Amino acid sequence: MAKEKKTPRPKAETPKGFRDYFGTEVTERAEMLRAIAAVYHRYGFEALESSGVETVEALGKFLPDVDRPNEGVFAWLDEDEKWMALRYDLTAPLARVYAQHRNDLPLPYRRYAMGPVWRNEKPGPGRYRQFYQCDADTVGAASVAADAEICALLADCLEIVGIPRGDYLVRVNNRKVLNGVLECMGLTDDAQRDAVLRTIDKFDKVGEGGVRELLGKGRLDVSGAYIDGVGLSDEQAEPVIAFLTSGRLETSETLANLRTAIGESKVGAEGVAELEEIATLLEAQGYGPDRIVIDPSVVRGLGYYTGPVFEAELTFEILDEKGRKRQFGSVAGGGRYDDLVKRFTGQAVPATGVSIGVDRLLAALREKGRIGGTEQGPVVVTVMDKARMADYQAMVAELRQAGIRAEVYLGNPKNFGNQLKYADKRLSPVAVIEGGDEKERGVVQIKDLILGAKLAEDASLEEWKERPSQYEIPRGDLVVKVREILGLYS
């Protein structure tokens, strides 16, 4: 007889770079999104949810010049021979939504959005290919008042989710100031400009000395590799250094330093004036430099930003994978992008917004032990007699109707020890037991598992010793007694 041909079993694996989230990981994120949405809402933003899928054409940046436009995005060809892709952020879809619905939307259009985004990038420790963003944007507002508001909003959001004042800083810069510095340097060669920008972006890592070397002849990396420099003379590099090191505790001093750094540049002067206005507006709302600072070292997104840029940084230290102390770093960022809608309509529409990296923020709170606790499981009604399942179901129905989380043990009831092990694993506060004898006498056994765990932990405590962790109560008192154990009357 021919053997039946077996299809190989599929592997039970999340795709590379993706992961599953369990229990409190899910509920804590939902809670955070809700808290942030409430702040966005209070600031006047309206909810928007677009789909995870967009045309590659609408997403932009990833236009198909190769056979498959999967640089950075997950993309596929649909049945109409159009390239579709998973959104890689919530800003590109917003530009599409605004361009598509602009006749029906108020102007300015203020929306918030939250949800997963996908990146087809090399995954790393803590870096996944799907993660949550939570954005607020104002489309159609040229005033830097819109930018200032976003900074205040960001500070409020961080505090509402549990980052206390002093543990974060919203840093603000302006791309126009940066452009002013480049202009003042007389840099016209695009490649050289880009090289300078990339160098500025490394300031946080390599410091002033490192930037000086990288702008000049080059630098020996910590890894021992030699990094070629941009090739500027010390004199040429000076404005960049002046710019990067212009941050002071006093905003007025920072602004004065920036004015020097940009020299005669008109766009630079405009940028500094905008920063000054932002600082004034924030001051008027009570947001001082203990929460929001002008910081020239913020470069952020060499991509589509055209004016003010902002970044929220957590300033407390954590231990990295190798046990070294480091600052937690950036958890949110944004800025002004005046050209994204123009791609669709031809008309420039000024816009500004922020994106909060919710998963990074959750990781930060977990690092600090502010979330990540375990959650109490359900009351477990055990099954002593399979034939009396209806009795047990009636008990949980009563408990649930009283608002108590409860369930009957639904596994194989044969081994009673397994039932109690299950209750332990679920972190159940109470197990309820009703055998034939109890049934006859109209009572149930209550096993106080919270107390039981405390006794097991520290059996010497007199106060615990005197209390039995398992006892009998009238069946009719079930709900009242369980409420009492759960502290619902206290």
Add this chain to the structure above:
Amino acid sequence: MAKEKKTPRPKAETPKGFRDYFGTEVTERAEMLRAIAAVYHRYGFEALESSGVETVEALGKFLPDVDRPNEGVFAWLDEDEKWMALRYDLTAPLARVYAQHRNDLPLPYRRYAMGPVWRNEKPGPGRYRQFYQCDADTVGAASVAADAEICALLADCLEIVGIPRGDYLVRVNNRKVLNGVLECMGLTDDAQRDAVLRTIDKFDKVGEGGVRELLGKGRLDVSGAYIDGVGLSDEQAEPVIAFLTSGRLETSETLANLRTAIGESKVGAEGVAELEEIATLLEAQGYGPDRIVIDPSVVRGLGYYTGPVFEAELTFEILDEKGRKRQFGSVAGGGRYDDLVKRFTGQAVPATGVSIGVDRLLAALREKGRIGGTEQGPVVVTVMDKARMADYQAMVAELRQAGIRAEVYLGNPKNFGNQLKYADKRLSPVAVIEGGDEKERGVVQIKDLILGAKLAEDASLEEWKERPSQYEIPRGDLVVKVREILGLYS
């Protein structure tokens, strides 16, 4: 001079079959998901969130026998030459998650999950390629108590989101009974069995007479097309008819009829016994046939179900696109699927669960006018003097700190009429005005837009007439007065 080459503008369009959701469409769904999650949680289920992307191998059903396995799913080839796809439901990912993490999970594993799923299907009116599901499943429970519980859970969920008792019905059937009927008919030819199953599925549409015709010689469709029949004799078809028409108001009568319909079939008898046990368990928890009924006409998912199947139907009538009355129909369904985990592990793991079609449920509530209202917009502080933006920002900061939704008008302030139009479009309750004169006198103008709208609607009402809709208040009373208008003191 050569003209600069222009890249054509991208189209601002959602991909075909996808849509955008605005304002209350988003918040009402979030609210519904939260309400359902709370019920799932109370029943003892734990949250799980897996990613939107799975390997096609793990999803199953869509294994690549063609170049591109995009039948029904959105799929693409990743850099490792593996097919990836967007999940098409939340059950297939659960089977993968359970198989992958089973050593760490409690048994039974009870989880709920909610989120978007994607189908690569032809879109139609009200049918989109991305929609939300909200599931609860128990993995590792062979007892039909788990199935009964899911039915009770489903009823509770419908009521919590605003479907009153009497407007819905959870219908329960059992695939084993169906198999018993087929066995009793002596049908061994797979093609013929499938044809019979497809016919049974049409019972709701064509009724008893239609099913008789379709099981026999065939039937002239309403469209005028002739549908070929299965080719059974009247006698052969009788058990199917007996089965389909066995539903009665009294559960005991339905069960007696089913016992007749399955004849001597052992699997059929098992199925009827399970239905009886489910009915008993539900009775014990107080769920009678006004909420949950045994209904043999539920076929549901000719796919992976192996035992009890359930479907929640809304029983009220709505008007369809053509203005005809029809029942709203199914909004949730589920059943027992004992073989999904086995695909991965080789070991059978009994499982049962339900999926609520949240978007359909929202559509139903909207049809009934129970949700879908508009939401009050923010208080809008208008800009009379661009140079005093800081003053206006200070006002909204005060309002926001008092918990009031507020914003400064951030568009071009030149045309004051546009500012009021904006406030109208946003459904703002109050506009605040402070010109130079007001500033000097320490007052602001309050425009009560709720009252204004009422006056415009019905100017004859004396009580409205006496109240001016715009008046002056001291600047210092701003928060108190706005709270009063919003009814926050009442």
